[in-house]
Amino acid sequence: MEGPRESPNAQVVLRYGICSIAVGAKDVLTAFQKEIEDKNLNNVRIKTTGCIGLCSMEPLVDVHVEGLPNVTYHHVTPEMARGIVFHHIQNRTIINEWVIPNV
Numbered sequence: 001m002e003g004p005r006e007s008p009n010a011q012v013v014l015r016y017g018i019c020s021i022a023v024g025a026k027d028v029l030t031a032f033q034k035e036i037e038d039k040n041l042n043n044v045r046i047k048t049t050g051c052i053g054l055c056s057m058e059p060l061v062d063v064h065v066e067g068l069p070n071v072t073y074h075h076v077t078p079e080m081a082r083g084i085v086f087h088h089i090q091n092r093t094i095i096n097e098w099v100i101p102n103v
């Protein structure tokens with residue numbers, strides 16, 4: 001079995017508006033930061049940005065991994081944040097069932 005890549009080039013963009021924070025975005029941000037730091041993923045950047053008007057789907061997280069399509073995950077929890085780092089960022093496997101449906 002192939003192991004995870006050491007340091008993928010990736011960016012995590014957390015939609016960080018009032019409603020997102022109200023439903024747990026702060027804990028999601030902390031989970032991403034801790035996971036990325038603990039795993040020494042030096043080429044993974046975390047950013048926060050404004051909301052896009054999809055209150056009912058917050059917390060929303062855009063993930064850009066070099067060489068993969070950009071996706072947005074919805075209703076992200078700290079547990080899911082850890083899963084996104086492991087599966088999507090380290091093992092380059094998009095978790096399709098968590099991706100926002102076309103709206």
Ligand code: FES
Binds near residue numbers: 017018019058
């Ligand atoms: S206030 Fe909810 S998505 Fe902007």
